[in-house]
Amino acid sequence: MERGMYMRHKEAVIIGAGPAGLKAAKSLCEAGASVTIIDRNKDLGGQLTKQTHKFFGSEKQYASVRGIEILKILLNDLLEYGTQCEILNETSVVGLYHDKVIACVKDDKFFKIKAESIIIATGASEKSIPFENNDLPGIYAAGAVQTLMNQYGVKPGDKVLMVGSGNIGLIVSYQLMQAGVEVVKLVEAAPSISGYLVHASKIQRLGVDILTQTSIKRAIGKEQVEKVELWNLDETWQGMEGSEQTLEVDTVCISVGLAPLTELLMQVGAEVMYVRELGGNVPKIDHRYQTTVKGVYACGDVCGIEEASSAMVEGALSGIHAAFDLGYTIDDEKRKVKALKEELKFLRSGPHAAKIRAGYNKLGVMI
């Protein structure tokens, strides 16, 4: 590995080019700041790159537009700023220091960036659950399968068991069928389906059985999944002996929630707090999305697991605040911030967002 000979100085650096990061970039560019976006992937967009479904939420956040189309809009918005918005793709941030020095690796070269302002929009990672042989090839996170199919056009297998009935589990089940893969069953440990019923009905109409109070007991196979054993759960969520059934599948999709990717926040010394409702450790942010480290902001799923719609609004807001703190005047700032906050409030208003509201309440953040 070669060493970069010098430290690059940058004004505003955004780590993570998903919906939150791209919107933050736009706010900062609009205000006149020079922006550097870092992402470890070749293609920018985070999980939007594979979201073929139409969004819910509000019209302002592109409801009824497909994720992949929203991404085109977001990238196009940034194009007009030309070199004001620098993009470092295929670049991994490997260290983040208290003095806002970012250690990066790109093309096997190591270099450092000293930033005046940093926005962390690293998103989240998919969780797993414990069961026998849960590490066999063929057992993938549901979002991973979505990436494989929708971004690269490769089927994960022929027969799939989906574990978890949240929106990702339901939507990915439908998208598996669109790609020509059979979804044999969907199991949910809770007594009821946890995602939107409109998504559940869609796959039920296509003949997918959704079994509640059911979980995977073990996967069977030598080098990869050949079969799975399911079992029913009792009221205390314990597996019931004697209720086992075997299914022939070659793929198991795990869709049991996400956890915020807060490692960089911890490295930089930002205070984090465990909030179960938000998916795990989340940064303590103030109402301006600033962490406990001055000049370091966080937005999107890394602040708590929500929908991409809210991530976009949070991104736009954190970008405005970061630009202001860098000394830029933002046209109509107060009105813009107020409108975005109301937008966020609306997105978090339904019964499905009760958990999110409780989470931010615990964190002490006004929403």
Add this chain to the structure above:
Amino acid sequence: MRVNQHPILSFDTKEEITFTFNGKPMKGMMGDTIASALHANGVKKLSESIHLKRPRGFYCAIGNCASCNMIVDGKPNVRTCITPLKEGMRVEFQHGKGHVYET
């Protein structure tokens, strides 16, 4: 294992890329990552656990979990799920931890 027909997406036939897996020639497509190309060739086992040597495939497909680490062109611990496939790449199964290498 490629998606042939899709109601929303179109996966037109793209330029083919030749690479090797453990010395065996394989074909992928322009736009593939190493892991997606291997999967399309039916290769699901990408690595093994360090101590018990249990087979591992990818898990997250977005560069988080390290379950897909392989040796690529002599370099160990390459996250094959986010590394674009390139013509002539030598992809090898990685046994255990990676070794220190020179570029």
